[in-house]
Amino acid sequence: SSAERGRRPRLDDKPSVVLMKCEKARLQTFSSWTFFTDPQDLAQAGFFSMGWSDLVQCFCCGGQLSGRNLKDDAWDEHSKSFPQCSFILGHNVENVPLQMDEDEEGYIDYQLRTRAIVDETPYPRNRNMKSEEARLETFSSWPRSAPVRPRDLAQAGLFYLGKEDKVECFSCGGKLSGWEPGDTPWNEHEKHFSHCFYILGHDVGNVPLERDAGENEETVENPLEELEKLRQEKRCKICLDENACIVFIPCGHLASCKACSNKLNQCPICCAAIAQKIRTFIA
Structure with a gap:
């Protein structure tokens, strides 16, 4: 060796x-x-x-x-x-x-x-793919029979490796394949590579693709996917279990449930010092 x-x-x-x-x-x-x-x-x-x-x-x-x-x-x-x-x-x-x-x-x-530890490994792993547009372009030969859409894969930080249905995350380098009907790229990414900084919401240089009104209309066509996305957005960014209900001042991020907020001195989204914690109630 x-x-x-x-x-x-x-x-x-x-x-x-x-x-x-x-x-x-x-x-x-x-x-x-x-x-x-x-x-x-x-x-x-x-x-x-x-x-x-x-x-x-x-x-x-x-x-x-x-x-x-x-x-x-x-x-x-x-x-x-x-x-x-x-x-x-x-x-x-x-x-x-x-x-x-x-x-x-x-x-x-x-x-x-909670940022108690910081991974010193350079991120993203593949800087050439930090743009969602660049990732989307890799799917030109994506199998038409695949049950997941290139657009959803690219949004989830994944780009096509050009073989079968294998994709890779631009941030953590994790690879996924064997897609089945009902799979959601973001959920599968989170399930198999839960430590990925892109999945955790850290700033890894991702450049989102600009979308027009027509694209937004197309997204709403699947109400179940839209509902699942809304549920994910409401979840506490720490435990990923309870709904977020605490707003941090002065940054204004709604990112944590009450139990998790008690352990935080910095916002888990932007790292700003927390001066005040306000509980919100969503009707």
């Missing part, structure tokens, strides 16, 4: 990619892994799949290895390639083992939404 791209790993005790300090989160990145080494061994050894080619990266030191060359024990390969990694050396780097993570469902999502 050898380090990829000549990247020099970080040697301090702070994780290089905070978002991947949980073993469960690392394991989930191997959903389409096809190489020799067992994904569970890789996740335990601190690695997560980078989502393109066969590269894996250590959440702690940032060291990268080629998956096709990983034929020995993942921990040994990590130790040989990056012997100064703080995780390998047994330092406290806030790693969350799988057993602990299973008892803390939604832990990473909550910390991201």
Whole structure:
């Protein structure tokens, strides 16, 4: 094995990619892994799949290895390639083992939404696709038999990879395929890649497509989709469960339910300091 791209790993005790300090989160990145080494061994050894080619990266030191060359024990390969990694050396780097993570469902999502942690990975992953128009243009050869529309996919941050019905998120790099009737691109994106900063509402440079009145009329043709969108917009941006009912002053964002607002000092949408919290009632 050898380090990829000549990247020099970080040697301090702070994780290089905070978002991947949980073993469960690392394991989930191997959903389409096809190489020799067992994904569970890789996740335990601190690695997560980078989502393109066969590269894996250590959440702690940032060291990268080629998956096709990983034929020995993942921990040994990590130790040989990056012997100064703080995780390998047994330092406290806030790693969350799988057993602990299973008892803390939604832990990473909550910390991201409350901005308790910040992922230092560069976003968006694909800057060429941050424009919705650019994403939409990739669907010129999209299969007509596919049950989801290119416009909805592009709005959900996805662009076409040119093969079968495979798409990728411009922000997190997550890939989706196997679309079925009834699937909604935004919901599927949120279900499979709930940590995506675009899905969480962070500013990742997305450039929306301007729409005229005719397009808006077409959108209203499906009342069930319109109703589901309205329900999503009303949800608390922290727990994604209760309806938002607290307005933050001075920014004016309606973004949180009462329970979640008690834990916030900054608006989760714009990061502005909260001077006052006002409860609203929607008739």
